Amino acid sequence: MLRKADSNFGFAVVAALIFFFIGGTLTTVVPPLVDKSWGKAFENNDPAKGPTGKLQPYTELELKGRAVYVREGCWYCHTQQTRTLLSDTKRSGWKGVDSPISTPDEFVYDNPHMFGTKRTGPDLSRVGGKYDTQWHRTHFRNPRDLVPGSIMPPFPWIVENQEEFTALVAYMQTLGRAKNWRPDNDYEK
Amino acid sequence: MPEETNSSVNPSAAPSWPVHEDTTAKWFLISSIAYFFIVGIIAVVIAAKFVWPSLLGTVQYLTYGRLRPLHVNGMLFGWLLAADMGLTYFMVPRLCGVKLWSEKLGVATAALWNVIVLGAVVSLLMGWNQGLEYAELPLALDVLVVVAWIMFGANIFLTIASRKYDQMYVSIWYIMGTILWTAFVYLTGNFAVLFATGVNQANLNWMYVHNAVGLIFTPVGLAIAYYFIPKSSNTPLYSHKLSMIGFWALAFVYVWTGAHHMIHGPISQWLQTIAIAFSLMLLIPVWAVVYNFFATMKGQWYQLKDNIALKFLMSGVVFYLLTCFQGPMHSLRSVNAIVSKTDWIPGHAHMAVLGAFSFFAIAGTYWMIPRVFKTSLFSEGLANWSFWFMMIGGLGFFVTLRLGGFWQGWQWNNVAIPFIDTVVALKPVWIVRFFSGILMFLGIVSFSYNIMATILGAKDRPAVAA
Numbered sequence: 210m211l212r213k214a215d216s217n218f219g220f221a222v223v224a225a226l227i228f229f230f231i232g233g234t235l236t237t238v239v240p241p242l243v244d245k246s247w248g249k250a251f252e253n254n255d256p257a258k259g260p261t262g263k264l265q266p267y268t269e270l271e272l273k274g275r276a277v278y279v280r281e282g283c284w285y286c287h288t289q290q291t292r293t294l295l296s297d298t299k300r301s302g303w304k305g306v307d308s309p310i311s312t313p314d315e316f317v318y319d320n321p322h323m324f325g326t327k328r329t330g331p332d333l334s335r336v337g338g339k340y341d342t343q344w345h346r347t348h349f350r351n352p353r354d355l356v357p358g359s360i361m362p363p364f365p366w367i368v369e370n371q372e373e374f375t376a377l378v379a380y381m382q383t384l385g386r387a388k389n390w391r392p393d394n395d396y397e398k
Numbered sequence: 399m400p401e402e403t404n405s406s407v408n409p410s411a412a413p414s415w416p417v418h419e420d421t422t423a424k425w426f427l428i429s430s431i432a433y434f435f436i437v438g439i440i441a442v443v444i445a446a447k448f449v450w451p452s453l454l455g456t457v458q459y460l461t462y463g464r465l466r467p468l469h470v471n472g473m474l475f476g477w478l479l480a481a482d483m484g485l486t487y488f489m490v491p492r493l494c495g496v497k498l499w500s501e502k503l504g505v506a507t508a509a510l511w512n513v514i515v516l517g518a519v520v521s522l523l524m525g526w527n528q529g530l531e532y533a534e535l536p537l538a539l540d541v542l543v544v545v546a547w548i549m550f551g552a553n554i555f556l557t558i559a560s561r562k563y564d565q566m567y568v569s570i571w572y573i574m575g576t577i578l579w580t581a582f583v584y585l586t587g588n589f590a591v592l593f594a595t596g597v598n599q600a601n602l603n604w605m606y607v608h609n610a611v612g613l614i615f616t617p618v619g620l621a622i623a624y625y626f627i628p629k630s631s632n633t634p635l636y637s638h639k640l641s642m643i644g645f646w647a648l649a650f651v652y653v654w655t656g657a658h659h660m661i662h663g664p665i666s667q668w669l670q671t672i673a674i675a676f677s678l679m680l681l682i683p684v685w686a687v688v689y690n691f692f693a694t695m696k697g698q699w700y701q702l703k704d705n706i707a708l709k710f711l712m713s714g715v716v717f718y719l720l721t722c723f724q725g726p727m728h729s730l731r732s733v734n735a736i737v738s739k740t741d742w743i744p745g746h747a748h749m750a751v752l753g754a755f756s757f758f759a760i761a762g763t764y765w766m767i768p769r770v771f772k773t774s775l776f777s778e779g780l781a782n783w784s785f786w787f788m789m790i791g792g793l794g795f796f797v798t799l800r801l802g803g804f805w806q807g808w809q810w811n812n813v814a815i816p817f818i819d820t821v822v823a824l825k826p827v828w829i830v831r832f833f834s835g836i837l838m839f840l841g842i843v844s845f846s847y848n849i850m851a852t853i854l855g856a857k858d859r860p861a862v863a864a
Contacts, residue, residue, distance in 0.1 A: 215642070216565045218558065225575050225649050229582065229613070232653035236672065237586065237605050240598075244666045247597045279529035282463020292662035294735055299813040311664040316596035321529030324600050326659060328739040328810075331817045353451070358822040360451040366458045 244313070251314035251387045260309050264387035266318050267380075274380030277373050279321060281364065288325035289334040289384065301335040303391050308335045315387045330361055335385035338396025345378050416497050418488075420770040422504025422553075426484030427763055428853070429512050431846045433476030438842040440469045445835040448828040459523045467534045468522040474532070474610070475543075476515040478751065481759040482618040483511075483550055486573055488766050489625045490554055493570055494561030499553050507549040514542050530599075532607045533588045540588040547584065551577040568641040572621035575649060579613040597665055605656035611750060612652040612680075619718075619755040620644075620687060622762045623711055627691055630707040630765055636693035644686035651679045658729040661738060670731075677729035684722040691715045706781040710761035713789060717753030721746060724800075736811065741827065742803025749796045752838070757788075760845060767849055772861040776851035784844040791837025794830060802827030 214221040241247045251264040267275065278284065291301045291311045301308035311334050316322060340348070347354055350368045352361040367373050382398065447453050447462050454460040491498045498504060517539050521527075527534045535543075554577060558570060587606020591599050628635045635641065654676035657669045695712065702708050724746055728737050737743070764781060768774050775781060802824055809820040 214571070214646075218566070221566070221571060222574060222578065224646075225571075225578055228646065228649040229579055229653055232650065232676070233582065233586075233605070236654050236656060236669065237590075237602055240601060240666060240669050241594075244669075247666075280463075280525035280527055281461060282466060282525075282527065284529065285463055285466050288739055290660075290663045292664075294662055294811075296811045296813050297662075300810070300817065313597040313664050313666075316600075316664065318595065320595040320599065321591075322596055322600040322603065323529070324660065324663065326531065326739065327743060329821075351452075356818055358818055360448060360821060362447070362451055362462045363455045364461070365456055 246313045248317060249314055250317050251312065253388075260388035260390040262387050262389040264315055264318065265383075267383065270376050271380045271383055273373070274376035274378065275323075277367060277377045278323065278380060281367070284323045284325045285327060286329035286361070287331070287333045288328050289323045289332065290325070291332065291334045291385075297332065301332060301385070303335070303339070304393075306390070306392055308385070309388050309390050311385075315385075330359075333381070333384055335390075337382045337384040337386040338391070338398075341397040342378050344397075345381065346374065349374070349377075416491075416495070418491055418497060418770075419501050420488060421501050422498065422508055423484045423487040423766065424770055425505060425508035426480050426487060426511070427767065427849075429508065429515075430477050430480035430484060430759075431763070431849055433472055433480065433515060434842055435846045437469060437472035437476060438839045440465055440472065442832075442835050442839050444469055445828070445832040449825070449832050458525075464523055464525055464527075467527060468519060470532070471518050471522065471534060472515070473751065474615075475518065478615060478756055478759060479618075480511055480515075481763065482615070482622065482755075483507075485622050485759065485762040485766060486550075486554060486618065488762075488770065489569055489621070490557050490573060493563075493567050493625070494557055495563055496557060496560050499556035499560065503549055503553050507546055507553070510542060510546045510549070514539055514546065517542070530587070530591055530603050532610050533591065533603065535588075537588075537592075543584065543588075544581075547577075547581060551581070567624075568635070568638070568645065569621040569625045571645050572617040572624065575645070576614060576617040576621070579609070579617070579649075579653075583609040583613050600660065601657060601665065601669075604659040605653070608656045608659065609653060612648075612655070615751065615755045616652075617648065619714075619758045622758045623687075623691065623715065626707060626758070626762050626765055627694060627711050627715075630705060630711065630761070631695065631698050631701050633694055633698050636690050636696075640686050640690045644683045644690065647679075647683035647686065651676055651683060655680070655729070658734075661729065661731060661734045674729050674731070677726045680722060680726055684719065688715055688719045704778070706775075706778065706785060707761040707765040709782075709785050710757045710764070713785075714754045714757030714761065717749050717757065717792075721749040721754060724749075736807035737803055738807070740803035740806040740810070741799045741824065742807065745796050745799030745803055748792070748799075752788075753792050753796065760784075760788075763845075763849060767852055768862050769864055771853055771856040773852060773856035774859045774862045776848050776855060776859075780844050780848045784841045784848065787837050787841030787844060789841075791834045791839075791841060794834030794837065798827050798830040798834065 214224055251262065253259060253261050255261070291297045291308050293310050298307040298310060344355070346368055349364040351363045352359040367377060443454070444462065444465050487498060487504055518535050521536050521539065522534060526536050528536065554573060558574065583606055586602055587610065591602045594602055624635065624641065655673045657665055657673035658677050661670050661674070702712060727733055728742070728746070764775065806820055806824055809815050809823065
């Protein structure tokens with residue numbers, strides 16, 4: 210086969226594509242067919258099976274806030290996934306309660322997905338309800354006023370745009386809220 | 399022992415060349431170097447923002463989240479891919495013993511490519527970002543990329559189809575592979591993703607991100623190395639058969655590994671395991687290629703001393719070996735739990751894209767420009783400076799980010815350390831990264847100045863041997 214591909218143009222092309230498509234199809238088209246949780250929104254009413262709750266589609270306001278998050282590239286510094294690592298569940302946790310790990314069914318309304326690849330700042334997958342609006346306002350205006358040593362950039366143009374700021378905070382408060390995991394349900398607004 | 403030395407396999411032995419115009423190659427190379435320089439400035443600004451986070455902070459168009467995608471897209475598409483395409487327009491006609499199928503089409507492709515890159519600069523600064531890594535550009539520009547790619551592919555394929563030599567040198571397969579795979583990888587990453595959400599979309603996105611490097615920059619980069627290593631050292635390739643093993647292993651193995659970007663994340667465990675297994679198999683094509691290059695250089699290493707192209711090429715090969723060893727290793731679950739999402743990742747990415755593939759493209763440029771302008775290089779000494787600037791800057795960058803990233807991951811895994819302390823702890827790492835970036839940028843300055851001076855003063859110096 211190697212010899213043939215060496216001097217036969219058509220054969221080389223077809224072989225290169227077949228090789229590519231075997232792996233390409235098996236790893237992109239097949240998985241969502243096999244693992245249904247990729248496409249079904251999270252819903253659980255049985256506390257024995259873990260945290261209860263239901264994933265809600267985003268409201269118009271939240272989608273607007275999400276667009277700001279995408280536009281400003283927050284996702285280059287923040288991930289949105291509590292991985293299957295002990296340190297992740299503890300760092301996303303609240304008052305000593307570990308956060309549940311992220312599952313595919315919590316993200317079916319996410320478009321574009323915001324899983325991220327880099328944690329220059331902390332993971333945000335359970336940040337919904339962690340801080341109130343006033344905190345976010347101060348933080349976006351200048352993160353170092355609240356957290357000395359932070360390298361998050363300031364975003365004064367978001368804070369000064371009341372509509373965008375409200376939308377962004379509304380979006381932030383949805384993060385990780387599909388699962389009711391905080392024992393006291395003490396989410397900030 | 400050189401296995402075969404017939405004319406089509408050994409690029410250094412050529413019977414009768416047709417006269418090559420090389421207009422397309424020139425335009426692609428010149429514009430790519432301009433973007434290398436401009437985007438280099440942005441790179442330094444980004445590195446500075448890690449040390450002085452409020453720098454340019456109130457200008458929304460220059461915030462980190464907009465400059466970063468400009469840096470990544472600018473380097474990948476404005477510099478590296480354009481330079482790789484320019485070198486392809488140079489290599490393919492010579493390997494086929496015919497003229498490029500159409501210089502007119504080629505020049506039109508170069509013009510369109512510049513429109514795309516300038517459009518990308520405007521879009522990304524405006525924040526018109528689609529929110530998918532490597533696929534940030536708005537849909538209209540994506541469509542133009544597809545058009546440009548078809549123009550490029552048609553030109554190259556029609557040139558290959560009219561070749562004089564029956565047997566195709568390994569660089570030609572890699573180039574054909576690049577053109578075909580890129581088409582599908584790009585369509586997946588920029589169009590198919592639009593029809594998916596959540597994890598499903600992420601999976602398509604990572605397939606694209608991984609293969610943008612694995613099935614676009616790797617094969618065209620290797621095509622360049624396979625052409626210019628034998629050519630610039632005047633030594634035949636060690637083994638034709640080994641190069642075929644490397645090629646077909648790459649064709650089969652690479653595409654499976656996208657999910658290794660989400661190890662421990664919310665994606666099916668079995669898919670993670672497949673991605674890890676195939677990531678380890680990547681060592682096969684990498685080692686086959688690297689062995690072939692080292693064996694070619696056997697007894698020829700002394701040539702590195704005053705051969706600037708070869709210096710960049712062989713350092714690129716070493717970086718390729720290192721980065722492709724480290725990649726599979728950090729896909730292992732245990733290692734991944736420490737280094738994933740840390741500064742180790744940009745360390746790894748820069749070693750691949752700068753240390754390996756940009757070094758190959760720079761080497762090709764240093765070789766090609768004097769020849770297509772029928773002159774000699776403006777300054778060998780300055781070229782040497784560009785090498786050492788990039789080498790020392792690059793090493794400073796890779797080593798500190800790797801070590802720093804590992805240390806960062808180690809701290810994250812100790813939940814007694816508050817997150818902000820892990821940010822503050824990395825400050826020295828980011829300072830070293832900034833100064834390494836300055837060195838790398840000086841490398842870009844001396845490289846681009848040298849090339850510009852070579853072109854502008856072409857008539858004043860004698861031509862080097864083709």
